[in-house]
Amino acid sequence: MATSNNAASGKKPARSGGARYARATWVAGILLMGIALYTIVGHFIAYTGDAFVQSDLVAVAPEVSGVVQSVDVQDNQRVTPGTLLATINPAPYQLAVDLKLKQLAGIEAAQGTSNRGRTAATEATLAQVRAELAIAQYSLARTRLTAPVSGYVNNLTVRPGAYASAAKPLIGIIDDSRWRIVANFKEDVAASVPAGTRVWVWLDADPWRLLPGRVQGVARGIARDQAPEALLPYVAPTTGWIRLRRRLPVTIVLDPGVRTSGLFMGADARVLFFR
Structure with a gap:
């Protein structure tokens, strides 16, 4: 009985080892076929x-500084070129324009409208005031921020009352x-x-x-x-x-x-x- 039991128990590991070897062979074969197929397909x-x-994320930054007076778009809104995005308080820039207009009018009134009443120094002063007026008018126009491209306003966080700094991005637009x-x-x-x-x-x-x-x-x-x-x-x-x-x-x-x-x-x- 003992001999037959030992013999029987000795055969089982042999059969088990052969089955494991066959399974390992199959697995290895499948892996090799998968690698070959992947390489060929690649x-x-x-x-x-x-x-x-x-x-492209277009960062819209104002050219002038000031308090934001109004925000005229909503987050995720689609915009087209020229759409008004926000307005910076124009009052200080309007005052600068008005001041230069008064200076220009005062110089012209003092010297008269004829060219004979104007000296070289006066002409230089007039040219300077006109240039300053043009700059003031340009700054006033830049208090209105408009969309440079068509797209979507993204992650809008600016609110009325916030302070906008020149050259600092204020509104982002995803160019569509x-x-x-x-x-x-x-x-x-x-x-x-x-x-x-x-x-x-x-x-x-x-x-x-x-x-x-x-x-x-x-x-x-x-x-x-x-x-x-x-x-x-x-x-x-x-x-x-x-x-x-x-x-x-x-x-x-x-x-x-x-x-x-x-x-x-x-x-x-x-x-x-x-x-």
């Missing part, structure tokens, strides 16, 4: 989920005529894609639609270190085995006439094309 199809929607997709592809893919290549874009904000587009160009440089406000774009490297692989930005524009509601600056996208 030679014909390029895909990345590291893409996003981009446009500069939409594009920036797709970060691995170096070998980006380096081999020519401008004009047909691509297909999937927008996460407008899913289940493949939008046609074309490659506008490939960035010729990226930053190796992340730095704020750098002229070179920074693309975070991805891990491939041990070495961190770099990616290059590929700019894509959608075909003219393509309509979609999924264009939001910074929104995620996915891009594929046939190599």
Whole structure:
């Protein structure tokens, strides 16, 4: 009985080991087939989920300083060129214009309207006052902030009563005529894609639609270190085995006439094309 039990127990591990070996072989075979399939497909199809929607953020800054008298738009409102965005209190600038007008009138009245009553010094004074008047009128006109492009007001925080400083951005507008997709592809893919290549874009904000587009160009440089406000774009490297692989930005524009509601600056996208 003991001998038969030992023999039986000795056979079970052998059968179990063979089954494990067969399963390991199957798993290894499937993995190798998956890697081979991925490699082969990668030679014909390029895909990345590291893409996003981009446009231009136009920072509207006043040319003059003063207290904001009124805000004439709402957050997320669509505007066109010339739309009044906000008004800075014009009273101080109107006073400056009125003062220069009075100075100009006083000089002309004192010297008379005929050229014979004007000396060279008077002409120089008149020219200076006229120039100062033109500057005052220009500053008065710049108390009205208007939209320079068509687009959407974004993240509006300014309110009446706030103080606006010259050259400091006050209102941001997303330009709706500069939409594009920036797709970060691995170096070998980006380096081999020519401008004009047909691509297909999937927008996460407008899913289940493949939008046609074309490659506008490939960035010729990226930053190796992340730095704020750098002229070179920074693309975070991805891990491939041990070495961190770099990616290059590929700019894509959608075909003219393509309509979609999924264009939001910074929104995620996915891009594929046939190599």
